Amino acid sequence: MNSNRDTKIHGNQKRKTVEQRRQDILEAGLKIFAKKGYNGSTTAEIARAAGVAEGTIFRHFPTKKDLLIAVLEPKVLEGLIQLDKEHVGDTPTEFFRCFLWNRLGLIKENDALIRLMFAEAQYHSEVREALFKGVLGQGISIIRPWFEKGVERGDFKDLPFLPTMRSFMGMVMFYGLFGHVMLGLSPERTMDEAAGNILDLFLHGLAR
Amino acid sequence: MNSNRDTKIHGNQKRKTVEQRRQDILEAGLKIFAKKGYNGSTTAEIARAAGVAEGTIFRHFPTKKDLLIAVLEPKVLEGLIQLDKEHVGDTPTEFFRCFLWNRLGLIKENDALIRLMFAEAQYHSEVREALFKGVLGQGISIIRPWFEKGVERGDFKDLPFLPTMRSFMGMVMFYGLFGHVMLGLSPERTMDEAAGNILDLFLHGLAR
DNA sequence: AATTTTAATGAGTGATTACTCACTTATAGA
DNA sequence: TCTATAAGTGAGTAATCACTCATTAAAATT
Numbered sequence: 001m002n003s004n005r006d007t008k009i010h011g012n013q014k015r016k017t018v019e020q021r022r023q024d025i026l027e028a029g030l031k032i033f034a035k036k037g038y039n040g041s042t043t044a045e046i047a048r049a050a051g052v053a054e055g056t057i058f059r060h061f062p063t064k065k066d067l068l069i070a071v072l073e074p075k076v077l078e079g080l081i082q083l084d085k086e087h088v089g090d091t092p093t094e095f096f097r098c099f100l101w102n103r104l105g106l107i108k109e110n111d112a113l114i115r116l117m118f119a120e121a122q123y124h125s126e127v128r129e130a131l132f133k134g135v136l137g138q139g140i141s142i143i144r145p146w147f148e149k150g151v152e153r154g155d156f157k158d159l160p161f162l163p164t165m166r167s168f169m170g171m172v173m174f175y176g177l178f179g180h181v182m183l184g185l186s187p188e189r190t191m192d193e194a195a196g197n198i199l200d201l202f203l204h205g206l207a208r
Numbered sequence: 209m210n211s212n213r214d215t216k217i218h219g220n221q222k223r224k225t226v227e228q229r230r231q232d233i234l235e236a237g238l239k240i241f242a243k244k245g246y247n248g249s250t251t252a253e254i255a256r257a258a259g260v261a262e263g264t265i266f267r268h269f270p271t272k273k274d275l276l277i278a279v280l281e282p283k284v285l286e287g288l289i290q291l292d293k294e295h296v297g298d299t300p301t302e303f304f305r306c307f308l309w310n311r312l313g314l315i316k317e318n319d320a321l322i323r324l325m326f327a328e329a330q331y332h333s334e335v336r337e338a339l340f341k342g343v344l345g346q347g348i349s350i351i352r353p354w355f356e357k358g359v360e361r362g363d364f365k366d367l368p369f370l371p372t373m374r375s376f377m378g379m380v381m382f383y384g385l386f387g388h389v390m391l392g393l394s395p396e397r398t399m400d401e402a403a404g405n406i407l408d409l410f411l412h413g414l415a416r
Numbered sequence: 417a418a419t420t421t422t423a424a425t426g427a428g429t430g431a432t433t434a435c436t437c438a439c440t441t442a443t444a445g446a
Numbered sequence: 447t448c449t450a451t452a453a454g455t456g457a458g459t460a461a462t463c464a465c466t467c468a469t470t471a472a473a474a475t476t
Binding site: 150170 | 245247301330358375377378380383396409410411
């Protein structure tokens with residue numbers, strides 16, 4: 001009756017929803033994978049972190065690799081959709097400011113996930129494809145019309161799109177991605193400040 | 209007499225130098241580690257690729273991890289020293305052109321190594337430190353005086369050094385590092401062209 | 417309440433792993 | 447040439463791993 005959702009009462013033991021358990025496992029998977037990498041993580045440890053038996057993992061995900069994919073895929077698209085709904089600015093320059101802000105926020109919140117994705121993309125073609133289509137590819141297809149509009153309006157120079165974007169992506173990715181590798185190297189106090197620095201350089205360059 | 213180097217003759221069997229064997233193992237280690245990551249590689253496979261018995265690896269390197277470190281460390285510094293000896297330009301702008309060219313070359317030649325280093329830096333603090341001190345840290349200390357000179361001469365704006373460098377590094381790193389992730393996304397035909405694009409953007413920005 | 421269906425469990429399994437060590441082989445020195 | 451030493455070998459080992467499956471427990475259905 002009140003059945004398939006919520007699943008409680010009756011016995012003195014209650015049980016989490018299937019979906020809740022799945023989420024627990026995904027969350028634990030992300031945590032452990034991010035900390036130790038795919039091959040460095042064991043299903044036993046993930047199970048422990050999720051508070052389930054090891055066998056339970058394999059009831060939800062056929063293999064360890066399927067778990068990895070499941071951990072990465074949905075998150076990849078999450079942030080992109082976000083951008084569509086947000087205010088995105090009216091001018092191309094304004095768009096870049098919004099986009100940059102949005103990405104820096106995403107990177108800061110999901111840095112473990114993103115580093116994991118870049119690391120594992122080297123070894124698993126499925127991850128590589130998800131990364132490409134989801135993050136980089138989509139990012140580029142969102143930017144492109146604004147870039148072209150900027151060139152048409154005379155706001156931007158007529159630089160080659162893809163190389164310019166690769167550099168832009170590099171600036172953005174490097175911000176959060178390797179912040180922990182660079183240690184205390186980035187003295188900005190706020191994300192605003194960081195975004196300002198990046199955007200200023202991207203738009204106007206270093207030369208006087 | 210002619211002894212300790214070259215080590216041949218006498219028996220009908222000759223043997224490689226200790227140093228040669230070491231190099232074989234290091235080379236094979238790089239190849240396999242780069243392809244499969246540290247935890248995804250087995251010492252058996254590395255031994256096979258090096259043409260030695262598995263036990264031989266452990267005669268040269270106490271543990272698998274020591275092999276990883278040995279693979280990464282020397283290469284890290286190699287390219288930096290290179291720069292000191294090369295012509296580096298007279299003006300700050302010229303210096304950046306040379307530095308960029310040098311780095312792009314290094315990245316293109318050692319992309320497997322560099323990707324491996326960034327991937328493993330997340331999981332091994334020794335690698336992280338080597339990466340930081342060797343590549344990023346040194347790179348920054350080479351650049352700094354030129355950057356400051358450029359600001360003094362009025363060639364450059366007075367932008368904050370570290371955030372600007374982080375962006376620059378990002379542009380450079382992203383070039384080769386994720387070329388294979390970005391697939392055919394970067395349509396430059398030559399490294400010259402790529403360097404030109406990056407430098408142009410870095411110096412003058414996108415805005416008109 | 418009784419029964420069926422679905423979910424969770426964790427000890428067990430075969431495969432794989434980094435590393436060892438007793439032994440062989442080549443080289444250096446006499 | 448003969449011997450002592452250094453280098454190389456690979457079968458063996460204990461540990462670990464992803465994954466299975468017979469058993470138990472809860473939820474849904476009757």
